[in-house]
Amino acid sequence: MRRRWPLLGALAIAMAVSGFLPLHAAGAAATVKVQIRNFAFSPKVLNVRAGTRVAWSNLDEEPHTVTSAGALFRSSAALDTGDGYAVTFSRPGTYAYYCSIHPMMVGTVVVK
Amino acid sequence: MNDHPEDAASGRRHFLKCMAWAGTGTLWLMKGGVLQARTLDRGAVGDPDASFSFVQISDSHIGFHKAPNMDVVGSLRASLALVDAQPRRPDFLIHTGDLTHLSRADEFDTLAGVMGEGRARQVFYVPxxxxxxxxxxAEFFRRFGQRQQPGGWYSFDHRGVHFVGLVNVLGLRAGGLGYLGAEQLAWLKKDLAPLSAETPVVVFAHMPLWPLYPQWGWGTDDSAQAMAYLRRFGSVSVLNGHIHQIQQKIEGTITFHTARSTAYPQPPPGVGPGPGPLKDVPPGRLHSYIGVREVRHVQGRQMLAITEEALP
Structure with missing residues (x-):
């Protein structure tokens, strides 16, 4: 039995890397950061694996929001300077979002 | 258009100086069906020829507490004190939106409290x-709405002038600008229909109702349709806020104006990375710029003023 644990571990890592493991089995989800700065989301287009936690932080003097186009994920409240907001994307898809205060600010999270 | 001819260099300096003040509003005088603008100034004098006047204030941003204005409540109070100091009492005030910074209940409370201090005043708001x-x-309309239409837009007549308050900050779409929407446009068409072309019309809304600088969101996607309904009138004044500085444009019989903020200035179109607060106002100088300049008088069919105000 003792010798089989490393094998299971290796299998789990392989499954996590290939994206087959459900979120809870992969342990803590990876977090990818998006900065809100100078009235723009950076990076504007973010490619992540399913299960990734995307964390926005507002570095502007102006408040902003992270608002899902089409309400595909839960939108944020107003984010004042220094405020953050995070969403874990468990399903593959293309998630467009914008700032409801400054709608010319747009971004996309592509989940694979 | 400009009362104070300036050469290009001093014009730019003067322009930036004018941008670097806050804490006041615009006094509007109605003369022969044409609006004339004056910034509120301690030395303002009455105009016996005007049939009536009203004041526009804008962008109070209650809740903002950063450079260059740590006291936006104080600067709003200072604006209202200037209104009260006018020798002839304005008939009412129009607040063209951004009462608050974050739509918080305590911010709305503060705004309502300050507006209710001192003299009783009638105020018309748009969000x-x-x-x-x-x-x-929902909270804005509950507290400040006129409750004429479900969407929050409204109109009223005052001494022969037709006033229209529009809402162009809802239903915004990703990548878009301000938005009026089909329902509001249909209402506007119907609202204006019975009026004679001689009726002076004043339209007010928060975001500019012309493509002032779309790259920064300074415009309204479907404003052209609204203007199509207004073009037949002999005198139309469009009053907006949003950009925290004065910009003007004249298109035939329609004049467009944006107002200063009572809280903080923003940079001229395209200057800097974005339309955030203009922070490099010298310490202690914000209020000293109050009323530094009288706005040019706006009369009928003249050339665009905005070309003078755009930076070289």
């Missing part, structure tokens, strides 16, 4: 995008 965060404006 800014900062007033409708998270609840599509």
């Amino acid at each position: 800014g995008e900062h007033d409708v965060i998270g609840d599509n404006g």
Whole structure:
């Protein structure tokens, strides 16, 4: 039995890397950061694996929001300077979002 | 258009100086069906020829507490003190939106409290995008709405002038500008229909109702349709806020104006990375710029003023 644990571990890592493991089995989800700065989301287009936690932080003097186009994920409240907001994307898809205060600010999270 | 001819260099300096003040409003005088603008100034004098006047204030941003203005409540109070100091009492005030910074209940409370201090005053409000965060404006309309239409827009007549308050900060779309929407446009068409072309019309809304600088969101996607309904009138004045500085444009019989903020200035179109607060106002100088300049008088069919105000 003792010798089989490393094998299971290796299998789990392989499954996590290939994206087959459900979120809870992969342990803590990876977090990818998006900065809100100078009235723009950076990076504007973010490619992540399913299960990734995307964390926005507002570095502007102006408040902003992270608002899902089409309400595909839960939108944020107003984010004042220094405020953050995070969403874990468990399903593959293309998630467009914008700032409801400054709608010319747009971004996309592509989940694979 | 400009009362104070200036050469290009001093014009730019003067322009920046004018941008670097806050804490006041615009006094509007109605003369022969044409609006004339004056910034509120301690030395303002009455105009016996005007049939009536009203004041526009805008962008109070209650809740903002950063450079260059740590006391936006104080600067709003200072604006209202200037209104009260006018020798002839304005008939009412129009607040063209962004009462608050974050649509918070305590911010609305503060704004309502300050507006209710001192003299009783009638105020007509339209929301800014900062007033409708998270609840599509429910709290704003509950407190400040005119309750004429479900969408919050409204009109009224005052001494022969037709006033229209529009809402262009709801239903915004990703990548878009301000938005009026089909329902509001249909209402506007119907609202204007019975009026004679001689009726002076004043339209007010938060975001500019012309493509002032779309790259920064300074415009309204479907404003052209609204203007199509207004073009037949002999005198139309469009009053907006949002950009925290004075810009003007004249298109035939329609004149467009934006107002200063009572809270903080923003940079001229395209200057700097974005339309955030203009922070490099010398310490202690913010209020000293109050009333530094009288706005040019706006009369009928003249050339665009905005070309003078755009930076070289």
